[in-house]
Amino acid sequence: MPSERRRGGAAAASAAEGDGPARRADGPATGRGGTEPSRRAGASRPAPAKGAPRRPSPAAGTTGAGAGTGAGTGAGQDGAEPSRPSRGSRPDTPGAGAPPPPPGRAGGGARGAEPAAPEPVRWGEARRVAARTVTAAPPRTLPLDRALHHVLAAPVEALTDLPSFDTSAMDGWAVSGPGPWRLSPAAHGILAGQAEPAPLSDGSAVRIATGARIPYGATAVVRREHAREDGGTRLRLTDAAPQHTAAHGADIRPRGQECRSGDQLLTPGTPVTPAVLGLAAAAGYDQLTVTPRPRVEVLVLGEELLHRGLPRGDRIRDALGPLVGPWLEALGADVLVTRRLGDDAEALHEAVATTTADLVVTTGGTAHGPADHVHPTLRRVGARVLVGGVRVRPGHPMLLATLAGRAGAVGAVGAANAARHLIGLPGNPLAAVSGLVTLAAPLIRSRSGRPAPPPVHARLTEEVQGHPRDTRLVPVTHAADSAGAVPLRYAGPAMLRGIAVATHLAVVPPGGAPSGTPVQLLELPW
Numbered sequence: 001m002p003s004e005r006r007r008g009g010a011a012a013a014s015a016a017e018g019d020g021p022a023r024r025a026d027g028p029a030t031g032r033g034g035t036e037p038s039r040r041a042g043a044s045r046p047a048p049a050k051g052a053p054r055r056p057s058p059a060a061g062t063t064g065a066g067a068g069t070g071a072g073t074g075a076g077q078d079g080a081e082p083s084r085p086s087r088g089s090r091p092d093t094p095g096a097g098a099p100p101p102p103p104g105r106a107g108g109g110a111r112g113a114e115p116a117a118p119e120p121v122r123w124g125e126a127r128r129v130a131a132r133t134v135t136a137a138p139p140r141t142l143p144l145d146r147a148l149h150h151v152l153a154a155p156v157e158a159l160t161d162l163p164s165f166d167t168s169a170m171d172g173w174a175v176s177g178p179g180p181w182r183l184s185p186a187a188h189g190i191l192a193g194q195a196e197p198a199p200l201s202d203g204s205a206v207r208i209a210t211g212a213r214i215p216y217g218a219t220a221v222v223r224r225e226h227a228r229e230d231g232g233t234r235l236r237l238t239d240a241a242p243q244h245t246a247a248h249g250a251d252i253r254p255r256g257q258e259c260r261s262g263d264q265l266l267t268p269g270t271p272v273t274p275a276v277l278g279l280a281a282a283a284g285y286d287q288l289t290v291t292p293r294p295r296v297e298v299l300v301l302g303e304e305l306l307h308r309g310l311p312r313g314d315r316i317r318d319a320l321g322p323l324v325g326p327w328l329e330a331l332g333a334d335v336l337v338t339r340r341l342g343d344d345a346e347a348l349h350e351a352v353a354t355t356t357a358d359l360v361v362t363t364g365g366t367a368h369g370p371a372d373h374v375h376p377t378l379r380r381v382g383a384r385v386l387v388g389g390v391r392v393r394p395g396h397p398m399l400l401a402t403l404a405g406r407a408g409a410v411g412a413v414g415a416a417n418a419a420r421h422l423i424g425l426p427g428n429p430l431a432a433v434s435g436l437v438t439l440a441a442p443l444i445r446s447r448s449g450r451p452a453p454p455p456v457h458a459r460l461t462e463e464v465q466g467h468p469r470d471t472r473l474v475p476v477t478h479a480a481d482s483a484g485a486v487p488l489r490y491a492g493p494a495m496l497r498g499i500a501v502a503t504h505l506a507v508v509p510p511g512g513a514p515s516g517t518p519v520q521l522l523e524l525p526w
């Protein structure tokens with residue numbers, strides 16, 4: 001690699017590129033006002049070059065007990081995933097010196113002591129594991145103006161009838177019986193918000209505003225465009241008034257028309273939208289009981305990443321820093337911070353070991369090359385890998401791990417909710433998206449109390465080639481009224497051009513799907 005990209009690591013790169021405060025390349029607690037002083041700058045010292053011999057991890061091989069879900073012998077063993085050289089030995093990486101890992105072994109340093117990589121699991125199983133590894137967080141009661149985008153943890157039952165009194169639906173006159181009517185002398189008539197109006201006697205009318213209380217004795221409201229006052233003493237319908245004007249109950253919204261006090265208006269699991277806030281307020285609520293959104297920290301790994309300007313030399317723009325946080329927010333998480341850590345193993349370790357978030361999401365570094373620090377870091381912090389690779393393309397190196405719970409060790413009784421989790425998204429951008437829909441979506445849904453969306457299926461408009469043994473996720477466009485799901489071009493693992501215009505990801509089974517095959521569609525979360 002040209003030495004330019006190694007100089008100073010990500011911190012220096014960031015400073016030179018003038019990253020704004022909201023998304024600095026690294027540094028303590030980006031976006032949090034420096035409230036996490038224990039975090040040192042991610043790449044405050046030069047990171048090792050990818051392809052250079054890996055700095056031995058201080059704890060590599062010493063904490064393996066929690067590192068795998070099973071006695072898997074590596075991705076390559078069953079032939080589904082050909083064994084591959086470490087990233088450091090890719091032909092385009094000068095200085096590649098490390099030999100390929102032995103069959104069935106993860107690549108990277110400290111090989112002799114590394115535990116076997118866990119077996120990749122099927123795509124559907126990965127989603128199930130992610131969904132059931134957490135349960136909904138304990139409910140909180142929030143004032144209406146802070147409840148938006150959470151999920152109801154308790155039913156919303158009407159605290160009042162709606163409307164809470166018989167109400168005029170129109171500006172006009174409240175009338176009693178058939179016309180013409182004697183006009184009540186009240187100057188402005190009955191206005192909204194006014195106290196109990198005087199009863200209306202048979203054959204009389206009084207002006208009334210939309211939303212005002214209907215006086216006792218009124219049988220209908222006549223709209224102002226359908227009647228005329230004669231000399232201020234009589235009210236008559238105009239010739240153009242529709243036939244049922246002034247029919248019994250016309251343009252009166254009766255008390256309890258929308259709901260009766262105690263009616264269940266909304267069920268737990270309902271997302272709190274602006275409309276929900278409005279309904280809750282109308283029904284008498286000042287606060288709502290919700291499931292809090294999980295708090296997530298995003299760690300973007302990769303020394304090659306630029307955060308501003310044009311790609312240059314062998315450096316590329318970070319496509320995942322801008323993508324992952326907003327995607328997680330759309331899924332129902334609160335993103336505390338997105339930090340850029342370069343390929344600094346120590347910075348990654350410190351970030352993971354000291355996180356206060358419910359969920360850490362990393363990008364890149366999930367493979368087993370010399371600069372891929374996610375797996376060694378998980379071993380070092382004693383994490384338990386629940387999903388270590390998924391039989392899905394793109395995205396097969398994605399992983400899910402449980403970090404130590406708030407109360408202590410991983411696996412402590414009752415720690416399922418208290419534990420923090422880490423999702424490792426592969427570095428290829430569409431592979432990272434695959435990890436978001438496969439692992440992050442179900443986990444965040446469970447934690448934030450959202451029900452799974454109803455399944456969507458559509459027929460493919462053309463053949464989609466499959467992977468021999470793995471599920472494929474393919475960007476498509478599909479409109480509810482359209483003939484089918486149209487596979488998009490530019491859907492390679494490193495490409496975002498297809499997903500940027502997609503409405504869904506199609507789930508293509510191993511072996512592929514001919515044109516006309518019904519396939520499951522995953523909706524994008526916006």
Ligand SMILES: Nc1nc2c(c(=O)[nH]1)N[C@H]1C(S)=C(S)[C@@H](COP(=O)(O)OP(=O)(O)OC[C@H]3O[C@@H](n4cnc5c(N)ncnc54)[C@H](O)[C@@H]3O)O[C@H]1N2
Pocket residue numbers: 083084085086087300301302304305316317318319320321363364365366367368372394395396397425426427428429431493
């Ligand atoms: N010998 C083999 N090598 C690789 C295989 C394989 O089967 N055999 N799988 C490839 C696949 S597929 C993926 S995905 C990656 C996963 O590796 P990592 O998670 O360690 O990702 P990186 O090596 O860090 O990056 C991969 C690729 O993505 C680019 N990248 C990384 N982060 C970003 C970002 N924030 N924005 C834009 N692009 C990013 C990075 O530069 C690399 O080009 O492993 C493959 N290798």
Ligand code: MOO
Pocket residue numbers: 392393394395396397426428430431432493494
């Ligand atoms: O699986 Mo990679 O994750 O194809 O891009």
